[in-house]
Amino acid sequence: MPASLSQKPYRVGRSRTGLGLFATKPIKKGTKIIRYFGPLLDSKKKDEDAIENKYLFELTNRWTIDGSIRENVARYINHACRPNAESDVKPRKRKVFIRAIKDIEPGDEINYDYGTDYFKAYLKPIGCKCDACEKKRKKKRAEARAERLRLKEKAERKARREAEKLAEARAKQRKAKKAAKANGKLGNGQTPNGKALNGKALNGKHLNGHSLTAVTGKRAVPSRRGATRVLQA
Numbered sequence: 001m002p003a004s005l006s007q008k009p010y011r012v013g014r015s016r017t018g019l020g021l022f023a024t025k026p027i028k029k030g031t032k033i034i035r036y037f038g039p040l041l042d043s044k045k046k047d048e049d050a051i052e053n054k055y056l057f058e059l060t061n062r063w064t065i066d067g068s069i070r071e072n073v074a075r076y077i078n079h080a081c082r083p084n085a086e087s088d089v090k091p092r093k094r095k096v097f098i099r100a101i102k103d104i105e106p107g108d109e110i111n112y113d114y115g116t117d118y119f120k121a122y123l124k125p126i127g128c129k130c131d132a133c134e135k136k137r138k139k140k141r142a143e144a145r146a147e148r149l150r151l152k153e154k155a156e157r158k159a160r161r162e163a164e165k166l167a168e169a170r171a172k173q174r175k176a177k178k179a180a181k182a183n184g185k186l187g188n189g190q191t192p193n194g195k196a197l198n199g200k201a202l203n204g205k206h207l208n209g210h211s212l213t214a215v216t217g218k219r220a221v222p223s224r225r226g227a228t229r230v231l232q233a
């Protein structure tokens with residue numbers, strides 16, 4: 001490689017969209033990096049005005065640079081919405097330079113903003129692939145993923161809560177059934193037929209706090225039904 005070429009702080013390399021221009025040396029903010037050049041097209045000449053390609057660079061209403069020639073290495077520089085370089089247009093000299101607007105590190109891709117017209121005509125329809133736009137897309141995708149996950153977890157929590165409620169209700173039912181069965185066996189203050197004793201004798205008469213045997217002159221004898229009955233001596 002000739003010395004003059006190797007001194008250049010850039011090289012053509014693979015980029016996300018095909019080829020791109022990459023820094024090979026640190027490039028200080030404000031430095032002219034490369035000239036964008038090619039034949040000048042005159043819009044006053046009908047046949048020149050009809051030329052159309054992606055590398056046209058409009059200098060003035062009249063003059064346009066056709067940058068599609070091979071020698072114009074600057075044509076490899078891709079567009080970026082948040083670029084590290086800019087096109088520095090000298091209309092009177094009919095020259096365009098690409099100039100660093102940030103410190104650029106070796107390995108960084110060099111890019112500049114192609115402008116609104118180009119963006120609308122060529123990039124918007126296919127989706128801009130610059131870092132800033134890719135980052136934005138990634139962020140949106142991540143947010144959409146997070147939202148889907150959030151909704152899924154919410155639905156799962158709800159399903160879990162409902163399952164727990166159902167299980168609780170069933171457990172309560174089982175407990176109630178068990179308790180009812182147990183009540184039937186043990187009495188628990190109730191006669192098997194469900195009537196409360198309430199301090200009354202089984203035959204429904206009040207004992208009035210007296211024990212059956214302590215009533216003077218009276219004797220208690222078991223009745224045939226098994227309940228006690230107070231009889232006159």
Ligand SMILES: [Zn+2]
Nearest residue numbers: 081128130133
């Ligand atoms: Zn972009």
